[in-house]
Amino acid sequence: MFNNNTIQRFNETETPFYYYDMDVLRNTLDACRDASSKYGFHVHYAMKANFNPQVVKTIQSYGFGADCVSGNEVKAAIAHGFDKCKVVFAGVGKSDKEINLALDANIFCFNVESVQELEIINDLAAAKGKTAGIAIRINPNVDAHTHHFITTGLDENKFGINTWQLNDVAETLRKCANLKFLGIHFHIGSQITDMEVYRSLCIRINEMQDWFEDHGFAIKILNTGGGLGVDYYNPDTNGIANFESYFEVFSKFLRVKPGQEVHFELGRAMVAQSASLIARVLYVKNGQKKNFLILDAGMTELMRPMLYQAYHSIENLTKGSGIRDQDKSEIKYDVVGPICESTDCFRKDVELPQSHRGDLIAIRTAGAYGEVMASNYNLRDQVLSVYSG
Numbered sequence: 443m444f445n446n447n448t449i450q451r452f453n454e455t456e457t458p459f460y461y462y463d464m465d466v467l468r469n470t471l472d473a474c475r476d477a478s479s480k481y482g483f484h485v486h487y488a489m490k491a492n493f494n495p496q497v498v499k500t501i502q503s504y505g506f507g508a509d510c511v512s513g514n515e516v517k518a519a520i521a522h523g524f525d526k527c528k529v530v531f532a533g534v535g536k537s538d539k540e541i542n543l544a545l546d547a548n549i550f551c552f553n554v555e556s557v558q559e560l561e562i563i564n565d566l567a568a569a570k571g572k573t574a575g576i577a578i579r580i581n582p583n584v585d586a587h588t589h590h591f592i593t594t595g596l597d598e599n600k601f602g603i604n605t606w607q608l609n610d611v612a613e614t615l616r617k618c619a620n621l622k623f624l625g626i627h628f629h630i631g632s633q634i635t636d637m638e639v640y641r642s643l644c645i646r647i648n649e650m651q652d653w654f655e656d657h658g659f660a661i662k663i664l665n666t667g668g669g670l671g672v673d674y675y676n677p678d679t680n681g682i683a684n685f686e687s688y689f690e691v692f693s694k695f696l697r698v699k700p701g702q703e704v705h706f707e708l709g710r711a712m713v714a715q716s717a718s719l720i721a722r723v724l725y726v727k728n729g730q731k732k733n734f735l736i737l738d739a740g741m742t743e744l745m746r747p748m749l750y751q752a753y754h755s756i757e758n759l760t761k762g763s764g765i766r767d768q769d770k771s772e773i774k775y776d777v778v779g780p781i782c783e784s785t786d787c788f789r790k791d792v793e794l795p796q797s798h799r800g801d802l803i804a805i806r807t808a809g810a811y812g813e814v815m816a817s818n819y820n821l822r823d824q825v826l827s828v829y830s831g
């Protein structure tokens with residue numbers, strides 16, 4: 443993926459940094475738009491995946507909507523030019539301040555996650571003399587078959603409203619004059635690659651549609667959430683998420699009536715492959731049991747491996763580029779960061795060519811939940827961003 447000119451540019455740049463390949467981003471967005479528009483589906487970009495301004499600006503230029511999970515994300519979406527009629531706001535813990543901000547911004551829809559939240563949004567909207575568009579986030583108890591830390595649609599998860607509470611929801615909706623019921627919302631987890639999971643979700647959504655309609659609520663919006671996964675193992679050969687199969691499942695199994703809109707909230711699949719974290723080897727420590735490659739980036743720059751034992755492909759760009767002599771002998775290294783935590787390890791036993799101080803290392807597929815989850819723990823500098831031409 444990286445040609446010699448790019449690596450030369452990296453060599454002249456202070457590390458660590460996120461490198462955004464804008465062609466990869468645009469190719470991915472083209473694929474997403476083409477596959478979704480085939481069925482008239484509406485895609486909202488999940489801002490939480492990456493709110494790097496260049497990335498968000500590019501996504502907005504495609505006409506996608508924005509899925510937000512905080513007042514600041516709502517503000518950022520509007521500041522980046524997303525049409526407020528395409529801004530939705532989810533989250534189990536929306537504060538009064540955030541709700542007021544979203545009401546003032548006249549966003550399209552609040553995805554509401556508890557009965558109590560319905561009442562609060564109604565009261566805050568009433569105080570402003572407004573009506574808030576809302577969708578009920580239902581926890582459908584569908585297993586996403588992904589890492590349990592990023593599963594959101596099981597009874598045991600805090601997200602959404604459980605189906606046994608729907609009678610309360612209906613009763614509350616009938617009482618709340620300042621809410622406009624738009625539809626139902628789901629999001630069962632992230633990094634989902636098994637399309638069978640989405641078929642199960644469609645079946646559940648169909649059942650839930652029946653429930654609401656049987657109770658006198660017309661559904662305009664069916665929001666299926668996001669979660670489509672990417673290939674962390676083959677970022678070059680399988681770089682575009684499987685949008686075709688994903689949208690096809692919904693087109694086949696979701697019951698959509700005339701006048702209804704189907705909404706999606708994709709994050710990872712839209713941005714993950716567009717960035718790599720580029721770091722430099724600071725030290726090579728050869729122990730009796732282990733060889734350590736100590737990088738100038740760690741969990742403060744990319745937290746996913748430490749938080750979810752997530753796999754990211756790790757490459758030595760200096761060895762791959764011919765800048766140094768090719769050294770074919772592969773050695774196993776624990777690739778670690780400089781942070782004062784034993785978990786600060788990108789992966790153990792990574793097979794790499796013999797590596798040296800100053801070599802450039804790329805940690806791939808870092809465009810989603812990478813830069814946004816960076817911290818300044820250990821008083822680290824803010825991680826930099828570099829963009830392709």
Ligand SMILES: Cc1ncc(COP(=O)(O)O)c(C=O)c1O
Nearest residue numbers: 488629632668669707708709710
């Ligand atoms: C409500 C909601 N919608 C959409 C997303 C985006 O998920 P993903 O990045 O897996 O597509 C998330 C994050 O998991 C979410 O919580």
Ligand SMILES: N[C@@H](CCCC[NH3+])C(=O)O
Nearest residue numbers: 490592632633746810811
């Ligand atoms: N941050 C997670 C995904 C969580 C998605 C938001 N609910 C990840 O890196 O995979």
